[in-house]
Amino acid sequence: MNIRFYNARILTMEEQGGQLREIFLGEIWVKDDKISYVGKGAEEQGAGMPERPARWDREIDCKGNLLMPGFKDAHTHSGMTLLRSLADDMPLHDWLNKQIFPVEAKMTGEDIYELSRLAVLEYLTSGITAVFDMYLTPETIADAFDNMGMRCVQVAASQSASQTQERYVRLNGKSPLQSFMLGVHAEYTSSRELLEAIADLAHQYKAPVFTHLSETRQEVEECKQRHGMTPIAFLDSLGMFDYGGGGYHCVFVTPEEIAVMKEKGLYAVTNPGSNTKLASGIAPIGDFLKAGVRVAIGTDGPASNNCLDMFREMFLVTGLAKLREMDAAAVDAREVLKMATVNGSLAMGLPDTDVLAPGKAADMILIDLNQPNMRPLNNIVKNLVYSGSKQNVIMTMINGAILYEKGIFHTGTAPEEIYEKAEQIRRRLIG
Numbered sequence: 001m002n003i004r005f006y007n008a009r010i011l012t013m014e015e016q017g018g019q020l021r022e023i024f025l026g027e028i029w030v031k032d033d034k035i036s037y038v039g040k041g042a043e044e045q046g047a048g049m050p051e052r053p054a055r056w057d058r059e060i061d062c063k064g065n066l067l068m069p070g071f072k073d074a075h076t077h078s079g080m081t082l083l084r085s086l087a088d089d090m091p092l093h094d095w096l097n098k099q100i101f102p103v104e105a106k107m108t109g110e111d112i113y114e115l116s117r118l119a120v121l122e123y124l125t126s127g128i129t130a131v132f133d134m135y136l137t138p139e140t141i142a143d144a145f146d147n148m149g150m151r152c153v154q155v156a157a158s159q160s161a162s163q164t165q166e167r168y169v170r171l172n173g174k175s176p177l178q179s180f181m182l183g184v185h186a187e188y189t190s191s192r193e194l195l196e197a198i199a200d201l202a203h204q205y206k207a208p209v210f211t212h213l214s215e216t217r218q219e220v221e222e223c224k225q226r227h228g229m230t231p232i233a234f235l236d237s238l239g240m241f242d243y244g245g246g247g248y249h250c251v252f253v254t255p256e257e258i259a260v261m262k263e264k265g266l267y268a269v270t271n272p273g274s275n276t277k278l279a280s281g282i283a284p285i286g287d288f289l290k291a292g293v294r295v296a297i298g299t300d301g302p303a304s305n306n307c308l309d310m311f312r313e314m315f316l317v318t319g320l321a322k323l324r325e326m327d328a329a330a331v332d333a334r335e336v337l338k339m340a341t342v343n344g345s346l347a348m349g350l351p352d353t354d355v356l357a358p359g360k361a362a363d364m365i366l367i368d369l370n371q372p373n374m375r376p377l378n379n380i381v382k383n384l385v386y387s388g389s390k391q392n393v394i395m396t397m398i399n400g401a402i403l404y405e406k407g408i409f410h411t412g413t414a415p416e417e418i419y420e421k422a423e424q425i426r427r428r429l430i431g
Helices: 078-083 092-104 109-125 138-148 161-171 192-205 217-227 231-237 255-264 272-277 285-291 310-325 333-347 380-386 415-429
Strands: 002-010 024-031 034-039 058-061 066-069 071-076 128-133 151-155 178-186 209-213 245-249 266-270 294-297 364-367 393-398 401-405
Touching: 066 333, 071 266, 071 294, 071 333, 078 092, 078 109, 078 138, 078 415, 109 128, 109 138, 109 393, 109 401, 109 415, 128 138, 128 333, 128 393, 138 151, 138 161, 138 178, 161 178, 161 192, 178 192, 178 245, 192 209, 209 231, 217 231, 231 255, 245 255, 255 266, 255 285, 266 285, 266 333, 272 310, 285 294, 285 310, 294 310, 294 333, 310 333, 310 380, 333 380
Parallel strands: 002 058, 002 066, 071 128, 128 151, 151 178, 178 209, 209 245, 245 266, 266 294
Antiparallel strands: 002 024, 024 034, 066 364, 364 393, 393 401
């Protein structure tokens, strides 16, 4: 489809001279799944503009609202929608072993397909256009996201290197919207043999590896007891990070480990909502930024968070960093917005979704600035991080298709059907 967005404020998230490009009034053209033009429209006629399509399938007056890249949820477990509010107010290890794992043992691939579709609806309402998912049945997860039109990168917690390799080969290229990365659930849930085999695969494919990493003090101390090293140091000693990758959470890391992360180009994927709710701790975001370690943001799953809301995560990233450092100037909102968009794209291996520019994927959102929480327009970027909310998301477009617009989903399935399927699964597995 040829779609023209006009009369829009545009935040491309591009950097010019080390600074975020200023928001400007203009228009964006979309041809099929790509952006074909970003600029000021009629003012630029004759200045290198592409030829206008013979006809527009849609022309959307943005009425001065904000077009920007979609958010990238760089760590989540979508199928855990079933477990939302089931096992709250418990320590992490009890939460996992006494509540979560027993229910998960009863879930089928078809269950996870339906529960992932429920998560997709929530992602769309939050302006999330791609997720980095880790859960139990990657094949049905890929089908769920693909059928909903949602972009998804998976990293599976497989229990064998052969299964990981088979999925890596088969799921990459399955669909333009789906891809797969190497990884393990965590050091503490993996045998040394498996960790070494995944490191071998990283070398074979020259590929990054992602895993849960240094989420709790207990995890770190038990790793030191097993291997005489902290988690990042141990996994790095196996060669796991020789081609990059990163860790989810990264709460309890040493200065030496931060140096390793910088050297190996690792991403720290912070999950402040989950870490706050489970009392895991506050990640050292300021230390990562000072050391040049790139940070992305994830919601974690809907059982540990419990919502899939990038606005809340952005506020918590900067708010908790300020509290940790007792410095109100710590972790600027502009840097947080970059984490939620550009850095998430790059961490997930999606360089075509990072900014709004010709030739990039048409993954973008429209933000309603005409609501009380966005006025006055002193600083739109800071409004997004400090006062923005899901209520401001007017539209979510992925791969050139508008999947959510003004409260209506366009994913091919009525939301009521998805809600009922989730309820049926809840009644059968939980009661």
